[in-house]
Amino acid sequence: MAEQNAVNSDNHSEVSGVSIIIRHKVRLEYRARYEEWLTRIISAAAKFPGHNGVHILRPLPDKEEFEISVRFACEALAYNWLQSMERKALLEQISSLFQGEEQLEIYNGIDFWFTQPSVQTKVATRWKQWLITTAIIWPLTMLIPVLLKLVYKYLSLDIYWVIQQGIAVSIIVALVVYIIMPRVVKVVASWLFSG
Known part of the structure; x- marks a missing residue:
């Protein structure tokens, strides 16, 4: 084929x-x-x-x-x-x-996030990539560490701050790469790839 x-x-x-x-x-x-x-x-x-x-x-x-x-x-x-x-x-x-x-x-x-599937050579401008990425990561950096602290407290875990940060970052990146970014880009595609 x-x-x-x-x-x-x-x-x-x-x-x-x-x-x-x-x-x-x-x-x-x-x-x-x-x-x-x-x-x-x-x-x-x-x-x-x-x-x-x-x-x-x-x-x-x-x-x-x-x-x-x-x-x-x-x-x-x-x-x-x-x-x-x-x-x-x-x-x-x-x-x-x-x-x-x-x-x-x-x-x-990360260009594949910001490339319109039907127009393979058209990539979103860098400021739009920055804006979308910031809008997604900003709330996650506030929410995920708070939720993890509750989990650590509930499980009576005493984890070093550096390790806590590493766990939080890993979760945030996984959410962005595998779940959130592909779907958000599809929703805002008409704006993202305009102009």
Whole structure:
């Protein structure tokens, strides 16, 4: 199956933090089979050097497009996975279930949050990226530490302040990267990508 690659870089340089965004339109009657395949390909990707996690946005019950975000430590390691025989073999097993071809994009850093899916070369201006990121992280930095202090007190845990901060930051970053940011960007997309 042919792949459509929209790569935001002209070379495979060592760039810290790379996201591969993969979109598959799967026929509704094959969704269960696709989910089983998805488990296998995620497990295969996780064994590759530099793999830093995966996030799946599943479609609504009556929709067809799955969006998978796979993180790698750098661009070279991301391409190592993309061009591997394992990935190609797994794609051959499932490609007949797709409506159309696989859509594949690669983004460095956090740019993938701020890139309009339908216009692959259009990235939000930096001040809008800053504003959205601040608006999301600011309340979390006030809320999460307070909630954690209540948990520590309830469990009678005496944890060093530095460790408490590390736990709070880890939770905030996970919420932003995996849950909040992808959804907020979709809601404000018309403003974010205008002008």
